[in-house]
Amino acid sequence: MIEKWGEKRARIYGDLLESLSLILLLFLIILLIAVWISGKSCAQIFLNQAGLSSNILWYLILATVTAFFFFCGLGSRYENAVNYYISSRCTNCSRDFAREEFKRPLLKEVSTPEKYEITRTRYWKCKFCGLEDYRTEELDYNNHKGKKGKQKKSTCRVCKREFSMLEYRDPDVKRKSNEETTVRHYKCLNCGFREITIEKVILEEVNIQ
Numbered sequence: 001m002i003e004k005w006g007e008k009r010a011r012i013y014g015d016l017l018e019s020l021s022l023i024l025l026l027f028l029i030i031l032l033i034a035v036w037i038s039g040k041s042c043a044q045i046f047l048n049q050a051g052l053s054s055n056i057l058w059y060l061i062l063a064t065v066t067a068f069f070f071f072c073g074l075g076s077r078y079e080n081a082v083n084y085y086i087s088s089r090c091t092n093c094s095r096d097f098a099r100e101e102f103k104r105p106l107l108k109e110v111s112t113p114e115k116y117e118i119t120r121t122r123y124w125k126c127k128f129c130g131l132e133d134y135r136t137e138e139l140d141y142n143n144h145k146g147k148k149g150k151q152k153k154s155t156c157r158v159c160k161r162e163f164s165m166l167e168y169r170d171p172d173v174k175r176k177s178n179e180e181t182t183v184r185h186y187k188c189l190n191c192g193f194r195e196i197t198i199e200k201v202i203l204e205e206v207n208i209q
């Protein structure tokens with residue numbers, strides 16, 4: 001749609017639709033004030049379902065509300081289309097609808113003693129000039145550092161020393177839909193062997209009555 005129209009026209013059209021919905025809103029307010037002023041008699045007539053003039057007023061209000069939402073929706077759709085259009089433009093050769101994702105996004109989890117971050121990197125390539133580009137964004141899976149557990153130290157699988165495996169830093173906790181995953185980090189105090197455990201818990205909504 002925008003390819004045919006050009007960005008400027010689409011943007012103007014989107015703005016126009018938005019101002020149109022504002023005008024409609026104003027019109028609606030004026031109508032409501034008119035109803036409020038003629039209040040008593042109007043309501044009476046409306047209840048009796050007689051009085052053609054007041055009915056027309058109500059229909060007008062209904063139509064205005066409908067039109068308002070219609071134009072609002074249309075306006076935001078134009079805005080989205082314009083945004084998509086701009087994001088697909090190549091920064092090197094300035095051609096439109098040029099950028100395409102050329103490989104799968106890279107999901108990365110970074111765990112340090114202090115933080116637990118999940119990022120996604122998306123890779124783009126211009127199909128005309130071949131310019132490659134990537135963007136990394138942080139994802140929110142309610143990921144955070146948890147608290148170390150209080151379980152007994154276990155035996156090391158490598159050096160077989162008893163009670164030597166220690167949880168040496170706070171676990172990484174994330175939540176995806178209703179599944180909570182906790183990754184715990186252990187280290188052998190004797191030989192330095194490191195190990196992680198992954199706990200998955202399905203969180204169910206419980207209705208207590």
Ligand SMILES: [Zn+2]
Pocket residue numbers: 090091092093094095098126127128129130131
């Ligand atoms: Zn290009």
Ligand SMILES: [Zn+2]
Pocket residue numbers: 156157158159160161164188189190191192193
């Ligand atoms: Zn060990």
